[in-house]
Amino acid sequence: GQQVMQIPQYQHVQEGEDFTTYCNSSTTLSNIQWYKQRPGGHPVFLIQLVKSGEVKKQKRLTFQFGEAKKNSSLHITATQTTDVGTYFCAGQNTGKLIFGQGTTLQVKP
């Protein structure tokens, strides 16, 4: 069945360093979504990418969707302690939404 792999599983960075998490799907996706989950909380929607090669920015966060619509990345520039949490990608194909395993980001002040 369809799989979405996300790497790395964990990332520890010093505050001010950059961070990137990558997502790869075994099948072509109609769209990909990104969510952030703070410790003890529930996932919160960040963004959705739909078009091949799409790039979107939200302040220090940059999201990319691959040309083949099978991979995506989230890049955070100059991390802050408020960026701590687990970042999930979620690929959609018809009604199903397949989440990656998530990347847990720790930021040392």
Add this chain to the structure above:
Amino acid sequence: EAQVTQNPRYLITVTGKKLTVTCSQNMNHEYMSWYRQDPGLGLRQIYYSMNVEVTDKGDVPEGYKVSRKEKRNFPLILESPSPNQTSLYFCASSLPGRERGNEQFFGPGTRLTVL
């Protein structure tokens, strides 16, 4: 306030004792879904519903049932819970086609322990 509510938030039960986790949303969303979250496995979709009386299996439907008799409610039923269903469960809803696309609004989660 627009929200997804789940009840109960915490539940400890024993093997074989039927239970229902309720989920309700007040945003008139068509799409609703249940996920379980386990360490190292991320969120896995159990069942989803595109609209009233329309439900479909996600990736891990075994041992679970759902129903969608009303638009706002999407209960998750465990007919005979087993210890491998110990997990954190999230309900989510969305309204496809809006500007933000298929943004999923998640409930606060239900932590279930089956002894």
